[in-house]
Amino acid sequence: MNPESIHSVSVTVLGSGTCVPLPDRYPSSYFIRPSVVPGGWLVDIGPGALKRLAQAGGSYKEIDSVFVSHIHPDHIGSLLFFLEALNYTPDFSRSKPLFIYGSKEVEEYLQLNLELTLPLRPDFPLDFIVLRDKMVVNQEGWTLKVRELKHSTTTLGFRWDVEGCILVYGADTEPCVGISELAEGADLLILESSFAQDNPTPGHLTTFQAGKIAKESSAKKLLLSHLYPEVAEMTERERESEVRASGYKGEIIFAEDLMRLDVFPGREKK
Ligand SMILES: [Zn+2]
Ligand SMILES: [Zn+2]
Structure with a gap:
């Protein structure tokens, strides 16, 4: 295939951390830029996401859509700030719609906050798409499974x-x-890797558990993020060996803020 004809999707980690403040890791957020989506997507929008977006060379003014996984502040904390920025940046007026995808809870969070903070009610079209389990969303050029x-x-x-x-x-x-169903055959699988192998914690994944999901789903590349201090402070070798203990043979990358990956169909280039 002619390399010129191959499109790629760029994925930039805006936040590889959690609710625990760390000097070099903001909470969860990712900037994804498929060529069919001018402006790109934000996937989760934790505190610090917009600063990191600016550092990554992205523009908050151009973001097309925001996908929010859940209402914990380390994943949604900058959503209101984002709307404020779109409304009150001097000499800027957004006209294109903004799409926000999330659960009913995310919609309620947004509605309650917009009522409390009337000046945040956007002047541009704000389209909230309520997502539910097993839903499939088809848009021009891409499909989303939930x-x-x-x-x-x-x-x-x-x-x-x-x-x-x-x-x-x-x-x-x-x-x-x-998560096992979603992960099947992924070119890039982004999973949390909150805790060490010997510290399984309800509601989260350890290094080992993340590796096991990647192995069983035959994911080609595993990006491990949402690192609590106990994993963030391990050496690269220690934490990778915990993931490898699962038997996963694909590429393993531990996320850092502002790390960028270019994902190609069936293969990726760092
Ligand atoms: Zn979290
Ligand atoms: Zn959470």
């Missing part, structure tokens, strides 16, 4: 088929059928 995950509040995982690439985001979850 599964409910197993976490301490309603949490949705996402699987996009775009540019011939399968991208999967597992948000916060413990091992469950939903």
